[in-house]
Structure formats: C-alpha cells, structure tokens
Amino acid sequence: MKNFAIKYQPVITFLARVILGGVLVVAGGLKVFKPAVAAGAVAAYKILPTNIAHIVGYALPWLEIAIGILLIVGLSMRLAAVVGAAVMVVFIVAIISVWARGILIDCGCFGGGGAVDPAKAAEVHHAYLLEILRDLALAALGVYLYFFPYGRFGIEKSLQVIEEQ
Helix, strand or coil: CHHHHHHHHHHHHHHHHHHHHHHHHHHHHHHHCCHHHHHHHHHHCCCCCHHHHHHHHHHHHHHHHHHHHHHHHCCCHHHHHHHHHHHHHHHHHHHHHHHHCCCCEECCECECCEECCHHHHHHHHHHHHHHHHHHHHHHHHHHHHHHCCCCCCCHHHHHHHHHHC
C-alpha cells in the first residue's frame, strides 16, 4: 500500500487540488455577483453581528475564488491548503451551530441561503448532516495538500525545478 501511495501521490495531489479548488471556485462564483444574497446568507447564521456578517458575506466569495484558483493552478500550495481547510472548518462549525440552536436555514454554500419553512425541518436536518460530511471531506483534502503539496501540473513545483537548474 505504501508503494501505491508513493507512486500515485502526484496524481492524488492533483485530484485533491482540483476537487477542493473547484468546489471553492464554483461556490464563490455562484455568490460573487449576488453580494446582497451572500451577505444575507451569512447573517442568517446569527453568529456575527449583522454589519460584520454583511462584510463577511461580501468578502467570502472573493476569498473562495482566490483560494480555489491558487489550488487549481498549484501556487502557494501550503498556504492555500491551510486557508481552504480552515474555511471548511469554519463552515462546519457554523452549520453545527445553527443545527444545535434549532435554526432552519439553507446554508448558502452555493448561493441562496436564508430561512427555511419549518415544515421542512427534517429535510434541513438531513441537509445539515450532508453539508458537514461534505465539508469534512473537503477539509481533509486541504490537510492532505498541506503535507503533499506538489503534484502533477502544479506551477509551484515547476517554479522550484526552474530555480534549481
């Protein structure tokens, strides 16, 4: 098994970069041109004061896109991996928080967000579980990328090879 991991690590790293980076770019891209909706989605969690939640809602899509692009192209890998994993952990904590407080919202992860009809409570609780599991998997990819940052088609690795020559 160790030989398999060593042999395919560059491919696994590439796939992890594309998956985590792709999810971040798509999530940010779906929110970036609807900043008021994104701000409202962050405010719906009722964790931050409204003014701060709106600032976070306006900035978050841009952060997601920036980190996603860095991951996809393979530049500043360790920093991008740590920030990407940290963002996922923040999302997990936020979802657990609303779930524990009995707040029913659409997470707003891929646009939208806000309060949900109480008649759909069972669906929302199921969605919370799936969102937490998804974000755990994405955070794990970020941790993996921290320890194995160099894979196929990464700019950072290519730049290091050029510097060594």
